Amino acid sequence: MGVAERKERHKEDLKKDILTAAKQLFTEKGFEATSIRAIAEKIEYSPATIYLYYKDKNEIVHALHQDGFNLLMQHFSKIDFSQSAFARLIALGRAYMQFAFEHPDVYTLIFSMKEPMQHVTDCEKEWHEGDRAFSLLYKTVEECKQEGYFKDMESVGMSFMIWSAMHGLCTLRTSGHLEHMALSCAEVTSLKMDVNTLLDHNFETFIKLLEKLKN
Amino acid sequence: MGVAERKERHKEDLKKDILTAAKQLFTEKGFEATSIRAIAEKIEYSPATIYLYYKDKNEIVHALHQDGFNLLMQHFSKIDFSQSAFARLIALGRAYMQFAFEHPDVYTLIFSMKEPMQHVTDCEKEWHEGDRAFSLLYKTVEECKQEGYFKDMESVGMSFMIWSAMHGLCTLRTSGHLEHMALSCAEVTSLKMDVNTLLDHNFETFIKLLEKLKN
DNA sequence: CTAATTTACTAAACACTGTTCATAAAATTT
DNA sequence: AAATTTTATGAACAGTGTTTAGTAAATTAG
Incomplete structure (x- = not known):
């Protein structure tokens, strides 16, 4: 029935409205400072209404979680895939860092917060977004091996260590x-550094490290 | 005057009581679930009293921050310093991981949370604890160089990447x-792994990686 | 040994938070 | 037009960090 469909669409619309409002507030004021009440006010509904469309705040967070991952994949899709595997690996790292830099709150949401991850395991859901991102890294590492890198290294462990290094940074x-x-490094090494140059310096060191693992 | 001293001691005692109560609740129920009211109840004082000894919750968190760092250093002090620099580096990594594993909430507090770090910069305080831990790593890296490791690698960047890798993990x-x-890796690699074996596997891979950086 | 003053403490309130539920309004079906 | 289902909400609950005004206790002064 057409009417039922239209109603269903309306319902879906409001669900998305809630999400976009949440995302907006979230990126504006940060996650901690985004309340259900604030989201409700933005879409001009009562706080209670939100609970008709999302079970609780975790469900909203989870939706944003998926959203954030798509954004990351978007960053990844920009890189030139005609390069060598190793060059692609570096480009992946750079894109990853840029993503974390441009969307720190989204990054924290999808990679550091316990709640969204907990929600996935609670609902016994799969985490396709994460799997896809990791397998992209894994495949690139495997291809790097064919180019002579990471000899004798186990690919899963290698992938995790690369991810960990980037994630840690x-x-x-x-x-x-x-x-x-x-700041405190400046004293020890007598090198004045601002945060971003230090970040870049560390990443460059990491590249150098990986390059040394050839042949 | 003796009386004033005794009073001062009493005051300091209560300050420490608040902290130990906070630490206890904190390690029992986690950081998120530890409220000022709960701390107050544990020491059998009014919530308002706590604010006579600590400006706000951040100040308590900061105190615990320092405490947590001493705990980390305690873990570090257990390692055998008569070994080679490289063996010490590995031992440092292992101790770091064990610390994070045994005290996940403390680890999160001192290395992942923004608030305590923000408090440091807000009060224009130094962060000696962190500096000490990092310089321990830095010196070990430098000594590793004398053993033939990390040739041509800049030590600060190298130290940061090692820290990042461990921190990320x-x-x-x-x-x-x-x-x-x-879980999802089990599908790809057809290797059933539990979390801790995966963690160990990744760390072993990291060691192997570092070993390859000799000569 | 009282009286004044300083210190230590707390009850109550404020402005928030996520969440629930009975009730009211709107839309749909009969 | 009436009955029913869907949708939305006001008000409340239990919790949070924090402030303030006022009380009880300890200390000092007379």
């Missing part, structure tokens, strides 16, 4: 730890 | 991301 950056180290 | 573990990947 990004989280140390967003949490403010790197910023602080940049 | 630990946070992916505590956030539940690694747990999820362990």
Whole structure:
């Protein structure tokens, strides 16, 4: 029936409205400062209404979680896939870092927060977005091997270590730890560094490290 | 005057009581679930009293932050310093991981949360604890160089990448991301893995990686 | 040994948070 | 037009960090 469909569409619309409002507030004011009431006010509905479309806040967070992953994949899709596997690996790392830098809150949401991940396991859902991203890394690592890199190294472990290294760098950056180290490092190494140059420097060191694993 | 001293001691005592109560609740129920009211109840004082000894919750968190770092350093002090620099580096990594595994909430507090770090920069305080830990890593890296490792690699960048790799691994573990990947990885690689074996596997891969950087 | 003053403490309130539920309004079906 | 289903909400619950005004206790002064 056409009417039922239209109603269903309306319902879906409101569901998306809630999500876009949440995303907006979320990116504007950060996750911590985004309340159900604020989302409700933005879409001009009562707070209680939101609970007719989402079971709880975690379900909203989970939806944003998926959204954030698509954004990451979007960043990945920009890279030139005609390059060598190793060059692609570096490009992946750079895109990953840029994503974390441009959308720190989204990054924290999808990679650091426990809640969205907990929601996935609670609902016994699969995490296709994450799997896809990881398998992209994994395949690139495997292809790097054919180019002579990472000999004798197990690919899964290697992929995880690359991911970990990048993830660690990004989280140390967003949490403010790197910023602080940049200052105190200046004393030790007598090199004045701002956060971003330190970040770049560390990434370049990582590339150099990976390059040394050839032949 | 003796009386004033005794009073001062009493005051300091209560300040420490608040902290130990906070730490206890914190390690029992996690950070999120620890409220000022709960701390107050544990020490049998009014919530308002706590604000006579600590400006706000951030100040308590900051105190716990320092405490957590001492705990980390305690873990570090257990390692055998008569070994080679490289063996010490590995031992440092292992101790770091064990610390993160045994005290996940403390780890999150000192390395992942923005608030305590923000408090440091807000009060224009130094972060000696962090500096000490990092310089321990830095010096070990430098000594590794004398053993033939990390040739041509810049030490600061190298130290940061090692830290990042370990930090990334630990946070992916505590956030539940690694747990999820362990399941989906089983499909790809047809290797059934539980989280801890995957964690160990990844760390072993990292060691292998570092070993390849000799000569 | 009272009286004044300083110090230590707390009850109550404020402005929030996520969430639930009975009730009301709107839309749809009979 | 009446009955029914769907949709939306006001009000409340239990919780959070924090502030303030006022009380009880300890200390000092007379």
